[in-house]
Amino acid sequence: MTSRIPRDSRLRLVRPRPLAAAPRAVNQRRTRRPAPRPPEGTPAPAELARMARSRLAGAARVARWADAALGPGRDGATTDGRATLSDATAERAADELGLTAVQVRAEWDTARLAGLVEVHGDSARPGWRLRAWDRDDSAVLRGWVAFFDAWSLACPEPGDHQAAAVAEVVSAMPQVLSLLQLSAGPVPVEQLLDLLRQRVTELRTERCEIPFGPQPVPAGAVGTAAAAPDAAEPAEDALLAPLLDWALRALAAVGALTYGDGQATLTPLGSWAVWVKLEQICVAAQSPAGNIEQSAENMLRGCAQLRPNAARAEYRAWLAARPVGSAVTELLDAARGEDALLRGLAFEALRVVGAPAEPDVRAVLDEPALRPYALLWLAEHDGVDPEDAQEVLTREEATWLWVDTAAAVADHGEAPMLVRHLESALQPTVPALLDEVRAVGHPRTVQVLVALAAAHPDPALAKAVRRAAFQVHTWGS
Numbered sequence: 001m002t003s004r005i006p007r008d009s010r011l012r013l014v015r016p017r018p019l020a021a022a023p024r025a026v027n028q029r030r031t032r033r034p035a036p037r038p039p040e041g042t043p044a045p046a047e048l049a050r051m052a053r054s055r056l057a058g059a060a061r062v063a064r065w066a067d068a069a070l071g072p073g074r075d076g077a078t079t080d081g082r083a084t085l086s087d088a089t090a091e092r093a094a095d096e097l098g099l100t101a102v103q104v105r106a107e108w109d110t111a112r113l114a115g116l117v118e119v120h121g122d123s124a125r126p127g128w129r130l131r132a133w134d135r136d137d138s139a140v141l142r143g144w145v146a147f148f149d150a151w152s153l154a155c156p157e158p159g160d161h162q163a164a165a166v167a168e169v170v171s172a173m174p175q176v177l178s179l180l181q182l183s184a185g186p187v188p189v190e191q192l193l194d195l196l197r198q199r200v201t202e203l204r205t206e207r208c209e210i211p212f213g214p215q216p217v218p219a220g221a222v223g224t225a226a227a228a229p230d231a232a233e234p235a236e237d238a239l240l241a242p243l244l245d246w247a248l249r250a251l252a253a254v255g256a257l258t259y260g261d262g263q264a265t266l267t268p269l270g271s272w273a274v275w276v277k278l279e280q281i282c283v284a285a286q287s288p289a290g291n292i293e294q295s296a297e298n299m300l301r302g303c304a305q306l307r308p309n310a311a312r313a314e315y316r317a318w319l320a321a322r323p324v325g326s327a328v329t330e331l332l333d334a335a336r337g338e339d340a341l342l343r344g345l346a347f348e349a350l351r352v353v354g355a356p357a358e359p360d361v362r363a364v365l366d367e368p369a370l371r372p373y374a375l376l377w378l379a380e381h382d383g384v385d386p387e388d389a390q391e392v393l394t395r396e397e398a399t400w401l402w403v404d405t406a407a408a409v410a411d412h413g414e415a416p417m418l419v420r421h422l423e424s425a426l427q428p429t430v431p432a433l434l435d436e437v438r439a440v441g442h443p444r445t446v447q448v449l450v451a452l453a454a455a456h457p458d459p460a461l462a463k464a465v466r467r468a469a470f471q472v473h474t475w476g477s
Helices: 045-055 057-070 088-097 101-113 137-149 163-183 189-206 229-252 268-286 297-301 307-319 324-335 340-351 356-365 371-382 396-410 415-422 431-442 445-455 461-477
Strands: 117-120 123-126 257-260 263-266
Touching: 045 057, 045 137, 045 268, 045 461, 057 088, 057 101, 057 123, 101 137, 117 445, 117 461, 137 268, 137 356, 163 189, 163 229, 163 263, 163 268, 163 461, 189 229, 189 263, 229 257, 229 297, 263 268, 268 307, 297 307, 297 324, 297 340, 307 324, 324 340, 324 356, 340 356, 340 371, 340 396, 356 371, 396 415, 396 431, 415 445, 431 445, 431 461, 445 461
Parallel strands: none
Antiparallel strands: 117 123, 257 263
16 A cells, blocks of 8 residues: 655755756757868967967966965955055066066956956956966967957057947958958958948848938939949948958957058968857858857757757857857846746856856846856856856755756656756755745746646655645735
């Protein structure tokens, strides 16, 4: 006989598995695409890393000085007690390194952009790339690519141009860089300006904006309408030429290209970086998902059925096709929706973004629905092992995350998956779990408990879960 007395069913304590890691299609065949080869003439990774180390040598030197002189417990800590570059710190670094204070600040900014130094609020500490700088070529190349991605911050933008015009040029530069990469040699600035004008026009057309400059004359004005578009080009070029000059100088400053004598040429590092981004886009375009042109929400839905490695490839390609800032904003907007699965996947995509996403992720800590995900993201970004990152959450935050993940499983997974998710709860017993789930106030609590009761094979446990769902429902109403 089976006892009908509700019993204190023990939960087996196991590490929670990321929802994205759950196999969605066990029988799905995955075709392996051979690793693409870079264009002929591209230096070997070790040589590229040597070039990147040379370009970032000053930044690494300043970062190492800060690590030695300003770290916790050092006698030379700044008077404000923070590992930041105050005026006094910059002067001290300049004296000890044989540089000017301006040079120290410039290299410090470069170190931050390359991930050699990580700034958290009002404090800074060495990034993991600094620790691996001399022994890990991939860390060096990833640091330089992060610096390359932030080229628009490397040089001050022209102050006499509207912010919207600057943003348009930044958004259009990937096409300009693609032309330089495909040309594999010097390209006249006039040709780059023509491409930039076309791309900016496309961006404005997508937003249904009227372009700057003289407008076409109404059709009734015989003989003048056809000439109007051509007349607008010089005015447009006059607006875009200084911005193109600024962009090319900024890219030259990060080491992506050489610029002079009316032409621009990608450096080996720049050519390799642009090729990598183009390859990421091509891989996703040829994949079954092909989510490059989708919104963040649709892209994440398209990745929901993919295994983790394939999903990360889609994230990288989607990110490579748009500016980092707008991509991060779009991902966080998708995370704010009602679908808990998209919330988890959005933060998986933000892990691919890395350091550039940190300010935006830190800014959502006050949003209850995103706070647990953001805390885990920041902990892993700070170097905490993913297996231990859960320790940064309070009991309430961990319980809220458990309910949110259970909602994703209930909406998109299968019954056995939801039962297995029960095993990942922090609470040692089912009654304790139900008590804390009721108290946490997640908006999907009732639906999760009802789905769990329907899926669990233990009748006594299912009855206790249904009772808890009824209590939450009646108290809530």
